[in-house]
Amino acid sequence: MPFTAPVAEQRFVLDHVARVGDLGVDGDVLDAVLEGAGEFAAGSWAPLDRVGDTVGARWTETGVIMPDGFRDAYQAYVAGGWGTIGSPEAYGGQGMPFVLAAAVLETLGAANMGFALLPTLTVGAIEALLHHGSPEQQATYLPKLATGEWSGTMNLTEPQAGSDVGALRTRATPRGDGTFLIEGTKIYISFGDHDLADNIVHLVLARTPDAPPGTRGLSLFLVPKFRLNADGSPGEANDIRVVSIEHKMGLHASPTCVLSFGDNGDCTGELIGPEFGGIRAMFTMMNNARLNVGLQGVQVAEAATQRALAYAAGRVQGARNGADVAIVEHPDVRRMLLRMRAQTMAARALVYLAAAEVDRAAAGDADARARLDLLTPLAKAHGTDLGNEVASLGIQVHGGMGYxxxxxxxxxxxxxxxxxxxxxxxxIQAADLVGRKLALDNGGAFARLIAEMREEAAAAPLRDLIDAVDESGRALLRADSDDRLAASYPFLTMCSVAVCGWLMEREGRIAASGNTPFLRLKAAAARFYVEQIVPEALGLRAAAQAKADVLYQVDAATLAA
Structure with a gap:
């Protein structure tokens, strides 16, 4: 299926939701970047999407090998400077806003979602080093990470520790020369090994000797696949072994590795930031990554929608008014397609709004920092929920052929x-929302968001939903821990739909002033969202205010009976 980047839609959202004009980006530059990324993704990355899925990454004893064509496509990405867009100019980047870099990453991921995980992870490594690395580490590693010549990974998970980061056991022992011996096993490491970049910069959470238990005792280490020569070029291999790659349900073009560090007692790493500062440094990387995972929801929704629309327009079945028609003309198929359009637009608006707050927070805006913290769990969780919903609807539009x-x-x-x-x-995102983010600034960040939405909202269903979110949020701030957690997921969904509805209504109001096909579609999708999706979220009010006792009315054994 040919891929076309949604450039007009991206530009509209950047202008009217992210308000990128306030971030100092020239309109001609904006268009050039979006259009160039679209042409590159369609010509270089999209043709590899199917082979990435059907052939996939391959484990060998000497490392992971990617399918034919991937190395050339990645080198074209490096040569085109696409990785440098959001990186600081001091390290060879273009210094453009994070939200514009997110738009480019969206395009790459919609063309080839598994492949786009590679630059997604590198962006997180850059953030961690920018905020916590030493000047020497920054000078050595950031220029290569910015271009993509070297890639980055994040190494948290271990076999005995999934989401419980405090249970990590990987060890880091001082070697007496300022470096550390790293020993341990990490699992589920996306692009933990591959043959596309010249080096891989692993950021690894580990414990130093006598470290206190739990998350307090974790430190972050930089562990390159290849140690560096005196001139900074990759030299001999570090003591890192790729034990295996996972046989996954999807994302076959993204090798998910089990990595063993220090099997031969010679894996060298260096501390990033202070000892025991690992969680702080890692969350810098993770917060960035969570927005980019929300962006993956947008990517897959866009790709699934394009495929479903193309199929529905070409599949002739059934009749209307006595004539054979393509299935796009049938009301229920039209409903699904318009829902796919509306949910994709809503997810994009939510994630771009959060991404723009990254830029404003970086410029010192304290309110933007608080709003970013509040929006991050919404963008990650609701963005990915919508990606799954839209992808599932895409199968339904195809009927049996979708299966x-x-x-x-x-x-x-x-x-x-x-x-x-x-x-x-x-x-976990929902728990974070009700456990920490609602209470930011004594509830001030949440109250300011509610007030801004109320001021702009016009449609009665949207105003009702905003009121319900406000009421539920205030109740959760007073609730005990179990009750907050029990209600957290429906509340997150309600809150996300309210934010999306606010943004979609704004977009629809602006689109109504024009009469191009794009603006007519935008207005129709916004109306559909406010009239049909927003009222659905109102039905979550009871669950968002329910107590936890019903969840524990029976014990675990009875639950399994």
Whole structure:
């Protein structure tokens, strides 16, 4: 299926939701970047999407090998400077806003979601080193990470420690020369090994000797795949072994590795930031990653929608008014397609809004920092929930053909299904929202968001939903821990739909002033969202205010009876 980047939609959201004009980006530059990224993704990355799924990454004793074509496509990405867009100019980047870099990453991921995980992880490594690395580490590693010549990873999870980061056991022992011997096993490491970049910069959480238990005792270490020569070039291999790669439901173009560090007692790493500062440094990387995982929901939704629309327009079946028609003309298929459009637009608006707050927070805006903290769990969780919903609808539009692999519709759903799980499950995002983010600034960040939405909202269903979110949020601030957690997921969904409804209504109001096909579609999708999706979220009010006691009315044994 030919891929076309949604450039007009991206530009509209950047202008009217992210308000990128306030961030100092020239409109001509904006258009050039979006259009150039679209042409590159369509010509270089999209043609590899199917081979990435059907052939996938391959484990060998000497490392992971990617399918034919991937190395050339990645080198074209490096040569084109696409990785440098959001990186600081001091390290060879273009210094453009994070939200514009997110738009480019969206395009790459919609063209080839598994492949785009590679630069996604590198962005997180850059953030961690920018905020916590030493000047020497920054000078050595950031220029190569910025271009993508070297890639980055994040190494948290271990066999005995899934979401419980405090249970990590990987050890880091001082070697007496300022470096550390790293020993341990990490699992589920995306792009933990591959043959695309010249070096891989692993950021590894580990414990130094006599470290206190739990998260307090974790430190972050930089562990390169290849140690560096005196001139900074990659030299001899570090003592890192790729034990295996996972056989996954989807994302076959992204090798998910089990890595063993220090099997031969010679894995060298260096401390990033202070000892025991690992969690702080890692959360810098994870917060960035969570927004980019929410962006993956947008990516897969866009790809699934394009595929479903193309199929529905070409599949002739049934009749209307006495004439054979393509299935796009049938009301229920039209409903599904418009819902796919509306949910994709809503997810994009939510994630771009959060991404723009990254830029404003970096410029010193304290309110933007608080709003970013509040929006991050919404963007990650609701963005990925919508990616799964839209991918599932895409299969439904294809009918039986969607359930077989030849059409490609199933791949989108398989690829999407991990996104609510990694970088903190969506349940963890909901717990974070009600446990920490609602209480930011004594509830001030939440109150300011509610007030801004109320001031702009016009449609009665949207105003009702905003009121319900406000009421439920205030109740959760007073609730005990179990009750907050029991209500957290429906509340997160309600809150996310309210934010999306606010943004979609704004977009629809602006679109109504024009009469191009794009603006007519935008207005129709916004109306559909406010009239049909917003009222659905109102039905979550009872669950968002329910107590935890019903969940424990029976014990675990009875639950399994």
């Amino acid at each position: 077989v692999e030849e059409t490609g519709a199933a791949q989108h759903f398989r690829d999407a299904r991990i996104t609510p799980i990694y970088e903190g499950t969506n349940g």
